[in-house]
Amino acid sequence: MQDKRFKIANREALIGVVLVLINFAIWFGFAYGLGNGDPKDYTYLFGFPAWFFYSCIAGTIFMIVLIWITIKLFFKDVSFSDEVDKE
Template identity: 70%
Template structure:
């Protein structure tokens, strides 16, 4: 019988990969979407080009909030200690 901790670890690893893909998509989309323009036409937010602000600053803040939400609602605490033999049926 497979340890339930492995199922939890695999699920949480998949969620982690999804979060990385979301982060990359946000960064790439803004950096190469807005950053593709002629630099003389850039708009600025707080002194940063808009592409940089959205991809690096706002994107990072968004990901921190998203990760905190995912950690609270989708991740679970798992004991790393070996379970008792009675509980595992060994």
Template identity: 60%
Template sequence: MKDIEKQDKDYRYKIANREALIGVGLVIFNFIWWFVFAYGLGGKDPSDYSYVMGLPAWFFYSCVLGFIVMVILVTIAVKKWFVDIPFDEEKESE
């Protein structure tokens, strides 16, 4: 019971929970991006595929472009919303 009271008083748990929710949101966005392009463009006959830079369009947009978009989004999220917090309990009591 003491741990729950400590979590309620410690501001670091609130920050960690917010950052975890941002991470989960990014993962969900990444999965939706991948699913829409992979199955949306890749769900037809392979002879009908269009190609981007020598790769099937579904693969390029879902995996290559999706990776680039996620790197940009994660970088923005980390720089804008993530903060450094001390992990030492000693600093908290000072």
């Protein structure tokens, strides 16, 4: 019988990989989507080029909120002790 902690750990690791892929897609999409032109044609937000603002600043804030929500909804508190539940 496999310890249920491994199942939980594997699920949470997969969630972590999905979050990394979302972060990369956001960063890459905005950085190379909006930043792929002539720098003279860039639009600016708060003094930053729009591609930088959306990919690095807004993307980071979005990911922090998304990770916090994900941890609250999908992650479980797991004991590290060797005792196995008798359930």
